Structure formats: structure tokens, C-alpha cells
Amino acid sequence: MLDVRNLAKRFPHPAAKGKSAQARDPRDHDGWFHAVRDVSFRCAPGEVLGLLGPNGAGKTTTLRLLSTALKADHGSAWVHGVDLLKDPLAARQQIGFLSGSTGLYGRLTARENVEYFGRLHGMSAPYLKRRCDELFELLGMHEYANKRADTLSTGMKQKCAIARTVVHEPRIVILDEPTTGLDVMSAKILLDFIAGYKALQVPLIFSTHHLHEVEKLCDRVCIINRGKTAFNGTVDELRHLGGSADLYDAFVSVIHQEI
Numbered sequence: 001m002l003d004v005r006n007l008a009k010r011f012p013h014p015a016a017k018g019k020s021a022q023a024r025d026p027r028d029h030d031g032w033f034h035a036v037r038d039v040s041f042r043c044a045p046g047e048v049l050g051l052l053g054p055n056g057a058g059k060t061t062t063l064r065l066l067s068t069a070l071k072a073d074h075g076s077a078w079v080h081g082v083d084l085l086k087d088p089l090a091a092r093q094q095i096g097f098l099s100g101s102t103g104l105y106g107r108l109t110a111r112e113n114v115e116y117f118g119r120l121h122g123m124s125a126p127y128l129k130r131r132c133d134e135l136f137e138l139l140g141m142h143e144y145a146n147k148r149a150d151t152l153s154t155g156m157k158q159k160c161a162i163a164r165t166v167v168h169e170p171r172i173v174i175l176d177e178p179t180t181g182l183d184v185m186s187a188k189i190l191l192d193f194i195a196g197y198k199a200l201q202v203p204l205i206f207s208t209h210h211l212h213e214v215e216k217l218c219d220r221v222c223i224i225n226r227g228k229t230a231f232n233g234t235v236d237e238l239r240h241l242g243g244s245a246d247l248y249d250a251f252v253s254v255i256h257q258e259i
């Protein structure tokens, strides 16, 4: 279970000169930019949660807080009972996090990149080989497993980064815009891969701008707007918000709410 409550994170940011108060983002004040102001959601084993929101809403910052790459100023996050703010090291061991940049080692092959991270997680050689074979099969990566990462296409790199994220079989998976750069067929492979986590009873959270991915995969949705949770509930609850059965209309009406 991932239980996130009232997370907040601000960055030092000198007030923009020459801009009227009205033109400025309301999160920008007193020399700080309050990128995440109040974000809460839960994701239980067997659930997939979609994190939505306009550009700049605070999705990546929220996910980076959960990955422990950033430290929250306020709030709490519990990862299978471990307090992420008090014990980030123990929490991190349970998490697989895909960031926006693939961050692969260009001179290593796709397989070597994934194996390297497996070894960092202390996986034994036979277990690591089995796991790599399984992931390369699931993600359709066998053809280019032995190609250098710097020669791979954007989509191939993305799949390699995803394999690396989950090689150690994390108990919680967090993916920042995982289908970015993937063609239709590769995106389908990845969406099926994500759906598989329901059966594994591993909570999975991913950020996306694609409502059809939410429709297809998610049990729960958290919509962030200007750093705050604007909606937190099931896909059905979102769909029927304001009497509309359409996810697109519901999303737009949530974003138009005053927050």
C-alpha cells in the first residue's frame, strides 16, 4: 500500500520581475515556488493509479518526492508501512522508479544496463539472468538486447529504462510518463505489462496525459492542478462527476474548478 497525505514541496524562486501579480502563478510568492502544495492519494496492492494534471501541475515533483530523489517539506508518505520521510533508504528499497530521463549508460548494451542495476540491488547471477530473460520477453526486447544503448531508438531506450526500473521486483512501481516516445505497438506492450501488475498485487502509479490509458488501465485517479489534489477517487467516480459519463469532460471540469 502507498499512502500519501498532504505532500508539499517548494523551491527557492526569486519573484519574477516585470510581471504583474495577476500574471504570476499563485504558487510563486515570498521568494519560493510552491510546486506541490497539498497532494494526497492511496494506491493499494492490485490497483493501478493514474496521476493526471496539466503541464506544470506538479506530477513529476510529486513522483520525485515518492522516489526519495527530493525531500518533502510537509506531509507524509507510507510505503507498505515504512515512513518514506523518516526512513527513505528502507522505503527506496521497495520502490522501482522510472524518471522522465532514461539515464542509460550509452556504452553498455540494453542487457548490460538492466543487469548492472540488478547487481546493484544484490541479485544473484542466476536470478538476474532469469529475470532479464523474463522482462525482455514481456517487453519484446530480445532483438536489441545486445545492442549498445546509445544506438537504440527512443522507444527502445524507454523500454530498457522500464526493464531496469523493475528488474529487482520492487513492491511498488512508480512510472513518470512511461509511454512517452513509444509507437502504438510498443505502447500496447507496455500497457499490457502495467496491467500485469494488478495480478502481482503490486501497487503501480504512473503519470500520463493520455486519458485512454487511464480508461484502459486505472482503478484510481489523482488529478493534480497547480500543486494540489483536485480529484482523488476511482475512474468511475471521475467519469460520473458533474453528470458526464465522459472522462475528457470530467477532467476538464476538474481543472476548471477554483483551487
Ligand SMILES: Nc1ncnc2c1ncn2[C@@H]1O[C@H](COP(=O)(O)OP(=O)(O)OP(=O)(O)O)[C@@H](O)[C@H]1O
Residues within 6 Å of the ligand: 011, 012, 013, 033, 035, 053, 054, 055, 056, 057, 058, 059, 060, 061, 062
Ligand atoms: N527544481 C525546481 N526549481 C524550481 N521550480 C521547479 C523545480 N522543479 C519543478 N519546478 C516547477 O514546479 C512546477 C511543477 O513541475 P513538474 O515537473 O512537477 O510538473 P508536471 O506536472 O510533471 O508537468 P509536465 O506535465 O509538463 O511534465 C513547474 O512550474 C516547474 O517549473
